Amino acid sequence: MQNAYFVTSSIAGGKSSFIKIVQNLGFATLSADVIAHELLNENANSIVKLFNSDDLLVARKIDRKKLGAIVFNDLNAKKKLENFLHPKIKEVILQKAQILDQKNKAFFIELPLFFENNHYQNLGKSILIYTPKEILLQRLMQRDSLDESEALKRLHLQLDIEEKLKKADFVIKNISSYKNFEKNVLNFLKHTLKV
Template identity: 55%
Template sequence: MKNAFFVTASIACGKSSFIKIANSMGFKSISADKIAHQILDSFSKELIEIFSPFNTDKLNLINDHKIDRKNLGKIIFSNPQAKKILEDFTHPKIRIKILEQMQILEQENKPFFIEIPLFFESGAYKNLGKVILIYTSKELSLKRLMQRDNLNKEEALKRINALMDIEKKVSLADFVITNESSYEIFQKKSIKFIEKLSKETNEIL
């Protein structure tokens, strides 16, 4: 789709910040994470049964009638088999919802953004649009993740190492925006990039 731009990265690199900036400029977006959260909550009872054999620490997977994503994360990031089971269960459902929303936004003939953390890992959206990578070094994303989610180093590394290496993603992306200093600098970079992107897309149209 000519108006579709996928936004991806590693963890704690600034994907959500980029999307918020784009939204504040009047551009629409789709969030794979939000869709995933809705699916997790919709299938909460089924997921508890699926992951009960992996829940050796007897973690509480339900909080206020919704999936406790932090506790589920402890299970899947400690067990590759559990992680694959979750991905096999949720990814096809997420893809259907994303494609439905993409088809609607494509009709507007204006750039829109799809935030997908596992864009390269899943391979499910290849050739559907251009890819924007928000780049932060592994060392800095580790530090940010520990601070943001109150994780120890071991827990944070499990989450980062479960993803494709950020340096490999650089070579696969169509565009790269670095985010290694202040939010203000990243915001200026993002606005400049989006303005240029919008102008070029309008010229093509």
């Protein structure tokens, strides 16, 4: 897909902020997280069976906090959920992306695990929102009210940000204020997409 840009980072790196900025400029976007949340609820009963845990269900929806507590503390559980969800997420993303691609205008797909799995390589260009690990750690602790060891555990579940840096087609730095980040995004759009 020649118009697809996959936006990735580490947890708390600024993917959602990037998406908000480009949406405000009129670009179409897709979010793997939003799609995943929809699929979690659509497949709630299957997920309860998968983990043999009825208390994951609250008002016929998956309690994401409880599910997170399971998968962030058990690699096998994480793998089990990914094996169930990822093919479904990819199917929805590809259907929607192919429709957007036909409009012949750049669009952005927020995909946290772009480099961690090989499902999306060669389907578009990758944009890494780069934030050094120390800043990621501080932001994650603050955002999700986590202690340092819990925040580190979540960071370590993803490929190291420096490794992602080596693989990305484009890099946008998010290392200080939101204002500076916004400026970096606008510069990227101007120089790369000529908008």
